[in-house]
Amino acid sequence: MSKILIIEDEQSILMALEDDLGLEGHAVTGEADGVKGFARARAGGYDLIILDIMLPGMDGFEICKRLRGAGDTTPILVLTAKGQEVDKVVGLELGADDYVTKPFSRRELLARVKALLRRVDFADQPLEQFRFGNVTVDFKGYEVRKDGRPVDLTVKEFALLRLLIAHRGEVLRRDAILNEVWGDDSDVFLRTVDTHIVHLRQKLEREPARPRHIVNVRGVGYKFVVDPA
Numbered sequence: 628m629s630k631i632l633i634i635e636d637e638q639s640i641l642m643a644l645e646d647d648l649g650l651e652g653h654a655v656t657g658e659a660d661g662v663k664g665f666a667r668a669r670a671g672g673y674d675l676i677i678l679d680i681m682l683p684g685m686d687g688f689e690i691c692k693r694l695r696g697a698g699d700t701t702p703i704l705v706l707t708a709k710g711q712e713v714d715k716v717v718g719l720e721l722g723a724d725d726y727v728t729k730p731f732s733r734r735e736l737l738a739r740v741k742a743l744l745r746r747v748d749f750a751d752q753p754l755e756q757f758r759f760g761n762v763t764v765d766f767k768g769y770e771v772r773k774d775g776r777p778v779d780l781t782v783k784e785f786a787l788l789r790l791l792i793a794h795r796g797e798v799l800r801r802d803a804i805l806n807e808v809w810g811d812d813s814d815v816f817l818r819t820v821d822t823h824i825v826h827l828r829q830k831l832e833r834e835p836a837r838p839r840h841i842v843n844v845r846g847v848g849y850k851f852v853v854d855p856a
Contacts, residue, residue: 629674629744630654634664634690635706636682640729644677647733648740661685668694668701675743679706680718688721695722702743702796706731716846719798743796745854757792759840759853762831764788771831778830783808787823788831791841791851800848824849 631648635641636659648655656673658664661682668676668690676694680687691703705718705726718726725739757764763772766789771778780788786808791799801817809819824843828835840852 628652628654630672631656631675631677631740632664632667632673633657633677634661634668634682634687635659635677635679636661637679640679640706643733644736647737651737651740659683661687661690665690665693668699669697671699671701673701675740676701676703677706677740678703678723681708688717691718691721691723704739704743719844719847720800724796724798742854745796759792760831760833764792773831780827780830784823784827784830787820788827791849795851795853798844798847798850804848820849 631653633641633644633648633655635644635657638659641657641659645655645657656667658667662684664678664682665685678687678690682690687705691705694701694703702725703723705723706729707718707726708729724743727736727739755765755767757766761774762778765771769785771780771785771788787804790804790807801820804820805817808823824841825835828838828841832838832840842850842852844850
């Protein structure tokens with residue numbers, strides 16, 4: 628059973644979410660005020676936070692910013708009513724893990740919740756061997772196989788893949804990727820990240836032009852998706 632905090636000021640939505648998630652077997656806490664919701668989130672103990680953007684007292688952007696600034700890594704699913712690209716991008720830049728635009732279907736919301744909770748389970752696994760789709764990655768043996776056949780990756784491609792998998796479900800900014808994989812190499816540019824992503828897709832994705840695992844988050848960076856379904 629997972630513990631989920633919902634910070635949402637529209638009572639009809641809050642009650643519906645509490646009922647739906649409760650029926651799925653989760654322990655749900657609801658809060659309609661931004662300040663009180665932030666206090667509950669800071670108290671900790673939750674496996675997931677569902678966070679509305681437009682809230683009284685403190686908006687969702689500020690809550691997300693403060694939680695991440697305090698080192699809180701609890702997955703955050705943002706609810707936005709505006710449906711504008713800028714709201715989604717800002718939420719992701721502030722550290723949210725995913726978003727759903729209102730109005731959303733019960734099925735969509737539950738699928739997003741399930742995916743984020745699965746990410747928490749993955750994070751507890753030691754990063755020695757990892758499987759996704761038809762690909763197996765052996766980090767200790769420094770080997771990658773696709774459909775059972777070896778895949779030749781460069782040192783940087785392997786390091787990039789490891790970083791993406793280690794942060795699966797999270798959106799990684801290009802500059803953060805560049806810093807982690809290439810370090811202080813001043814001759815490397817952000818475009819280098821895009822080029823290496825393309826190479827990884829060509830080698831590992833079933834359909835490189837329509838990637839299912841190494842996906843782009845427009846205007847922000849890249850995210851590794853374990854189970855697209």
